[in-house]
Amino acid sequence: MSDFSNRLLDWYHNNRRILPWREDPTPYHVWLSEIMLQQTRVEAVKGYYARFLDTLPDVDALAQAQEDTCLKLWEGLGYYSRVRNLQKAAQEVMEHWGGEIPGTSDELKKLPGIGPYTAAAIAAIAFGERIPAIDGNLLRIYARLERYEESIRTPAAQKKAAQYFAEQMPERSAAWNPVRENNGKGGTIAKDNPCGNFNQALMDLGNAVCLPGSAPACGQCPVADFCRIHKECPGKETSLPFIPAPKEKKTELLTVFMIRSGDRTAVRKRPARGLLAGLYEFPNAAGHLDDKEAVAWLRKNHVEPVRIKKIVDAEHVFSHKKWIMQGYEVITDPFAEQSIPFIMAGEEEIVSLYCIPSAFSAYSDWLIAQKQ
Ligand code: SF4
Numbered sequence: 529m530s531d532f533s534n535r536l537l538d539w540y541h542n543n544r545r546i547l548p549w550r551e552d553p554t555p556y557h558v559w560l561s562e563i564m565l566q567q568t569r570v571e572a573v574k575g576y577y578a579r580f581l582d583t584l585p586d587v588d589a590l591a592q593a594q595e596d597t598c599l600k601l602w603e604g605l606g607y608y609s610r611v612r613n614l615q616k617a618a619q620e621v622m623e624h625w626g627g628e629i630p631g632t633s634d635e636l637k638k639l640p641g642i643g644p645y646t647a648a649a650i651a652a653i654a655f656g657e658r659i660p661a662i663d664g665n666l667l668r669i670y671a672r673l674e675r676y677e678e679s680i681r682t683p684a685a686q687k688k689a690a691q692y693f694a695e696q697m698p699e700r701s702a703a704w705n706p707v708r709e710n711n712g713k714g715g716t717i718a719k720d721n722p723c724g725n726f727n728q729a730l731m732d733l734g735n736a737v738c739l740p741g742s743a744p745a746c747g748q749c750p751v752a753d754f755c756r757i758h759k760e761c762p763g764k765e766t767s768l769p770f771i772p773a774p775k776e777k778k779t780e781l782l783t784v785f786m787i788r789s790g791d792r793t794a795v796r797k798r799p800a801r802g803l804l805a806g807l808y809e810f811p812n813a814a815g816h817l818d819d820k821e822a823v824a825w826l827r828k829n830h831v832e833p834v835r836i837k838k839i840v841d842a843e844h845v846f847s848h849k850k851w852i853m854q855g856y857e858v859i860t861d862p863f864a865e866q867s868i869p870f871i872m873a874g875e876e877e878i879v880s881l882y883c884i885p886s887a888f889s890a891y892s893d894w895l896i897a898q899k900q
Pocket residue numbers: 669672673737738739744745746749750751752753755757758765
């Protein structure tokens with residue numbers, strides 16, 4: 529084993545984070561956690577992870593679940609295509625793999641929603657494959673270790689980082705037994721797994737020591753002796769990695785209507801394709817409509833307002849666009865509710881049945897506040 533590996537794994541042994549999916553790293557657990565952790569902080573994932581497993585404890589249960597159940601369990605995590613792909617992949621595992629999650633990164637990449645990073649992470653952590661899982665953390669650490677001064681947002685940087693860590697990675701353990709139980713629930717648990725641990729050590733190093741943005745804690749870094757930026761330009765570690773400025777996000781204006789009749793509020797299902805596909809939302813229109821335009825939009829949609837007033841403004845930033853929203857509360861005549869073409873739901877139902885994405889959380893919160 530290289531000196532780099534030895535020091536990193538020793539450090540990991542003493543400093544590793546205790547995380548629920550690490551305590552019982554079946555392929556299903558590792559897969560679920562890796563999908564949840566994309567774009568989401570570890571602390572935020574823990575509760576979702578436990579709740580998801582309580583309801584859908586194995587691949588079979590996930591494959592058979594109603595889509596709305598999966599979406600509800602994901603509510604608030606965002607990027608809902610992740611859970612849709614997770615379910616599609618579970619159905620493929622049941623149909624084509626006899627209920628066993630495939631055990632190599634090449635096979636895993638063929639499943640919906642599993643890209644090269646996730647495939648490598650599952651293969652290394654759950655099956656002991658000797659492959660580095662390159663994400664933003666590892667790219668940052670690589671750029672600093674090797675003083676890589678080009679953009680890290682390129683396939684060339686990915687390749688170099690993968691080569692570098694593959695060279696440092698320990699051999700697959702001879703004690704590691706890749707034969708899995710044929711239990712249809714994801715198989716055996718990795719216990720003696722240096723390749724999985726090497727990847728997790730780098731994840732923890734990026735989380736606790738070689739931090740993004742703020743100054744890295746080089747004094748506590750187990751691989752500081754191998755780090756070129758630290759040795760050659762001490763104090764300048766945060767100058768790397770080089771990340772080119774992001775493109776301006778497209779801005780869209782929206783008017784959100786909280787249409788209320790008695791104690792019910794209108795929600796509707798979004799189209800089956802596109803942004804936030806198939807989730808529920810409060811009815812809304814493109815643009816920032818003034819009172820007169822808002823009333824015209826409501827009438828066009830068969831809603832007869834008795835009273836209308838401006839409520840909260842909100843913003844939501846997606847990966848590629850930004851919504852700037854203004855809201856109206858619209859009180860309608862309960863006797864005219866039949867003509868409203870939306871689902872009229874009580875607050876309880878909105879909370880428990882309809883998955884409303886966090887893009888509308890200012891309006892969900894506003895609704896809850898009306899009760900208090
Ligand atoms: S020495 Fe500092 S900059 Fe280099 S890898 Fe360690 S924490 Fe990161």
